[in-house]
Amino acid sequence: MNKGEQLYEGKAKKVYATDDPSLVVVSYKDDATAFNGEKTGTIVGKGVINNRMTNMMMQLLEENGIPTHFVEELSERETVVKHVEIVPLETIIRNVSAGSFAKRYGVEEGIEFAEPTFEFSYKDDDLGDPLLNDDHAFALGLATRAEIDQLRTYTLKVNEVLSEYFRTLGIRLVDFKVEYGRLPDGTIILADEISPDTCRFWDLETGEKLDKDRFRRDLGGVEEAYEEIMNRLESNR
16 A cells, blocks of 8 residues: 555644545644644644554444444554545534533533433534534535434444443543545445544543543643553453
């Protein structure tokens, strides 16, 4: 597999062409951003952890019926994935009140919901990734009705699988966002990443935050939190 020209660089990853147009190489960076890029920094070793963890989670989800973009891990920072057109919708599941949800609705963090809450946000940094509902997503031509239903079904299943898995590691999956892509034939598959960048993880016993909130909120121990998540994952293999 030959890595070619850089096609894209985002906040946390670079994407490269390969000699197969249906595949690309994703390279994970240590760069960290928060608040739509208003806060920037570096989390040493983050790229290695996020690459490995994402690949482990993608394979777990494949085993549970969720199609993903994962193909092959090349190195500690690079992975071959299927080339997709990203659906410009971030799909969000919240199991516990935290972050922007708590702030938006004026509630305390830590309220466990009777059932998972589902949100869409419009993937557009210039607009601040605003929330939207199914009708908005359809009206804007971001997804068809069938795709919207599929995104919801897949994401609730992702939550079911990951919540149970992390519970076995002594971790509460508080909330997360995932993204999906379209293959050339229109098939929707899970893409992007699953990591402490995109999920909130709290220790089940202590409530300690083990995710990017430590960076967002200047809590310290950021690298250690990422390493703790990875250590628990590795110990369960």
